[in-house]
Amino acid sequence: MKILEVHGVRKSFDGQEILKGIDLTVEKGDVVAILGPSGSGKTTFLRCVNFLERADAGTLTFDNRTHDLHAITKKEIAGIRQKTAFVFQSYNLFLNKTVLENVMLGLTTGRKIGRNEARERAVRALTRVGMADKLESYPIQLSGGQQQRVAIARGLALDPEIIYFDEPTSALDPELIGEVLNVMRRLAEEGMTMLIVTHEMEFARSVSNHVLFMEDGVIVEQGSSKEFFEHPKQQRTRDFINFILKVRN
Amino acid sequence: MDERVLRIIIDAFPQLLLFCVRYTIPITILSFALALTLAVVIALVQYADLKFWRKLCRFYIWIVRGTPLLVQLYLVFYGLPSIGVMIPAIPTAIIVLGLNEAAYMAETVRGALESVSRGQVEAGYCVGLSFWQIMRHVVLPQAFRTAFPALGNSLIGMLKETSLAATITVTEMFRKAQEINGRVYESLALYTEVALIYLLICTLLTWLQRLGEKKLNALGGEKR
Ligand SMILES: Nc1ncnc2c1ncn2[C@@H]1O[C@H](COP(=O)(O)OP(=O)(O)OP(=O)(O)O)[C@@H](O)[C@H]1O
Numbered sequence: 316m317k318i319l320e321v322h323g324v325r326k327s328f329d330g331q332e333i334l335k336g337i338d339l340t341v342e343k344g345d346v347v348a349i350l351g352p353s354g355s356g357k358t359t360f361l362r363c364v365n366f367l368e369r370a371d372a373g374t375l376t377f378d379n380r381t382h383d384l385h386a387i388t389k390k391e392i393a394g395i396r397q398k399t400a401f402v403f404q405s406y407n408l409f410l411n412k413t414v415l416e417n418v419m420l421g422l423t424t425g426r427k428i429g430r431n432e433a434r435e436r437a438v439r440a441l442t443r444v445g446m447a448d449k450l451e452s453y454p455i456q457l458s459g460g461q462q463q464r465v466a467i468a469r470g471l472a473l474d475p476e477i478i479y480f481d482e483p484t485s486a487l488d489p490e491l492i493g494e495v496l497n498v499m500r501r502l503a504e505e506g507m508t509m510l511i512v513t514h515e516m517e518f519a520r521s522v523s524n525h526v527l528f529m530e531d532g533v534i535v536e537q538g539s540s541k542e543f544f545e546h547p548k549q550q551r552t553r554d555f556i557n558f559i560l561k562v563r564n
Numbered sequence: 565m566d567e568r569v570l571r572i573i574i575d576a577f578p579q580l581l582l583f584c585v586r587y588t589i590p591i592t593i594l595s596f597a598l599a600l601t602l603a604v605v606i607a608l609v610q611y612a613d614l615k616f617w618r619k620l621c622r623f624y625i626w627i628v629r630g631t632p633l634l635v636q637l638y639l640v641f642y643g644l645p646s647i648g649v650m651i652p653a654i655p656t657a658i659i660v661l662g663l664n665e666a667a668y669m670a671e672t673v674r675g676a677l678e679s680v681s682r683g684q685v686e687a688g689y690c691v692g693l694s695f696w697q698i699m700r701h702v703v704l705p706q707a708f709r710t711a712f713p714a715l716g717n718s719l720i721g722m723l724k725e726t727s728l729a730a731t732i733t734v735t736e737m738f739r740k741a742q743e744i745n746g747r748v749y750e751s752l753a754l755y756t757e758v759a760l761i762y763l764l765i766c767t768l769l770t771w772l773q774r775l776g777e778k779k780l781n782a783l784g785g786e787k788r
């Protein structure tokens with residue numbers, strides 16, 4: 316079943332075109348890895364898809380309803396956001412709220428769910444990411460890895476149909492990357508649909524089933540993960556994979 | 565010190581205190597409340613980037629910060645009646661003090677709003693909150709904490725500025741001291757006395773401000 320389809324996404328900043336027509340289809344249960352060198356437009360693409368940036372052109376189909384990304388209304392955006400979650404590179408937890416409150420806020424205030432049910436759902440989500448023992452902590456009392464897991468729980472509690480991740484481990488110290496990737500790996504195994512911008516090649520190779528490789532605002536290659544890593548079609552893709560693997564080792 | 569002066573000081577004390585409690589403090593509190601409310605509105609308008617209103621706010625801040633408070637008081641109390649706008653002295657003092665301080669406090673509040681990372685605002689949108697919900701639950705509480713010390717300083721400043729209301733016939737503490745002095749001619753003693761009362765209240769406020777800061781920090785999960 317198709318969950319998300321975007322077509323011809325374009326976006327310019329200050330007259331410079333950053334996205335030059337990006338297409339992507341996501342099926343339910345897909346884990347899509349978005350790869351590409353720095354500055355290629357991956358973050359911008361993800362932000363356009365979740366309306367944090369307004370695209371200049373393109374369509375987005377979600378729940379079988381197609382929207383013009385440039386003209387989409389606030390109300391339509393709110394409707395789609397009810398069913399999506401976003402995990403930022405810099406966590407962006409609410410610093411004045413405890414871990415529990417961070418996860419509950421979207422439920423109680425955003426969705427008007429009663430406090431008891433919201434609390435239950437929040438605790439369940441926090442349990443899934445292994446953070447149920449830190450309910451009353453404040454974000455600054457947590458390590459980066461813990462903060463990012465709370466941020467994932469904040470998204471999970473909303474019971475989304477898809478979660479977007481923008482380099483969720485790039486801000487983390489190396490020894491903390493694993494705990495976050497493990498949570499994401501588990502979500503993938505449980506069938507969660509995810510769209511992940513990442514530089515973690517090994518993770519992308521082992522967890523994603525679909526890869527989109529972009530450079531300078533265009534898609535260079537996309538296809539099944541296995542195909543992509545084992546038989547990349549484009550020379551540019553081969554160079555990129557080799558380069559990344561070399562940097563890592 | 566001779567006995568007469570001592571007598572004057574002692575006799576004046578309860579009167580000064582009475583006018584302080586009856587006028588100086590209420591005028592301070594009311595004008596501060598007005599200033600804070602307006603400052604938050606002005607700051608939010610600029611933060612939310614509401615085009616027309618933003619321009620209006622900048623204009624307002626420009627006017628108020630570019631003219632002396634004393635002139636503003638005179639303008640409203642002695643000037644406006646000639647075009648038929650007559651506001652009694654005490655409300656004039658409250659309104660002018662409040663409107664004046666709002667222009668300065670708005671900058672404080674705006675700075676405090678800007679200090680909350682935009683990422684938290686975006687995260688708020690992503691979990692389905694509206695702009696105003698994000699303001700109410702995430703940005704304003706954090707901004708308040710940041711702005712608290714500066715707001716405390718504003719309050720202390722305003723307490724002292726209420727003495728300017730004496731010039732537009734408001735008999736607050738300072739004008740009361742002037743009146744007593746008019747009868748007994750002991751400027752040095754009486755104005756020293758009134759200065760000490762201001763100093764006492766300001767010291768008390770500073771102490772409360774410190775206490776408040778500590779409380780707020782404990783509340784927000786300062787790193788242990
Ligand atoms: N708000 C903005 N205003 C102006 N230019 C921007 C803005 N956001 C992104 N850009 C530019 O768009 C280009 C693509 O940025 P983007 O963040 O999407 O790249 P990326 O693929 O996510 O890179 P990285 O791997 O470093 O995160 C960059 O050249 C960047 O400078």
Ligand SMILES: [Mg+2]
Pocket residue numbers: 357358359482
């Ligand atoms: Mg990026």
